[in-house]
Amino acid sequence: MTKEDNLSKVSLLYFSPTHTSKQMAEAVAEGVSASRIESIDLTCDLGNAPIHITEGVAIVAVPVYAGRVAPLALERLRRVTANRIPVTLLVIYGNRAYDDALVELSDTLTTLGFIPTSAGAFIGEHSYSRSLMPIAEGRPDATDLSIARRFGNDSRPFLLAAHSCVPHLPLPGNRPYKPVSTPTPAVPISTDNCTSCGICVDVCPTGAISITNGERPVTNPDLCIKCCACVKDCPSDARIFNTPYTKKLHTNCSLYQTPTLFFPV
Ligand SMILES: Cc1cc2nc3c(=O)[nH]c(=O)nc-3n(C[C@H](O)[C@H](O)[C@H](O)COP(=O)(O)O)c2cc1C
Ligand code: SF4
Ligand code: SF4
Structure with a gap:
């Protein structure tokens, strides 16, 4: 197999209840421009059959919940195994912060057999955003999507090189990760x-x-x-x-944040 063959296929794995993580994953995949894309949508997948990724490269996109990877996204990702597959990591957050989500995602995917190769933290409209109290309303916007496509293209050489040389990808975040907060009983x-x-x-x-x-x-x-x-x-x-969080986030997280991108050093 030649190095170029690695980009013959990209597996797109995502968990995306309100569709922003999916949008970002697809925009990054466009930039990677592999000849074939296989989408694996874990959002409503209640099954437990193992998923094996044995060829090509991967993009994994998940939302940030309370500064961590959304717990159900992690649970569903744990069904996946990869045969030393280079991966681009994406966390999508609602304009507050992504805290420890990138390191948590990187650690988990490494355990599953992926090789983290590049990473991005992108902004998506907050799940709690409402028309009268918007939080990152309309994100990802055209600028986010264009950054994501360029990021995909810039990730290509690292994805190609990862098989022969394991990259060192420094990411922000703490270990141990932020403690998980106790959920409140309120529901829609x-x-x-x-x-x-x-x-x-x-x-x-x-x-x-x-x-x-x-x-x-x-x-x-x-x-x-x-x-x-x-x-x-x-x-x-x-x-x-x-939820009282809508007003709090609307008030405190109104400053336009831009995506943050990470490449190997
Ligand atoms: C339970 C919960 C917790 C969240 N925690 C955070 C957070 O800590 N920081 C943040 O910026 N956004 C947070 N968000 C917002 C989501 O990360 C954001 O809306 C993301 O775009 C959702 O992804 P999806 O559209 O793929 O579902 C939270 C959303 C939910 C539902
Ligand atoms: S709340 Fe009612 S109208 Fe809205 S999606 Fe559910 S069943 Fe349909
Ligand atoms: S009922 Fe709860 S888990 Fe189901 S879609 Fe609504 S907010 Fe999400």
């Missing part, structure tokens, strides 16, 4: 606008929502991860999540 609710269409049931990554006899959706608080997929994908704006 459905209002009178609800038409019982069932879309929220389909997009929920954990199967937390059920609808019986055409009635309003019921949410199991033990399964809900507060990802807000149901809120953002509801076609009737009937699903709401009232």
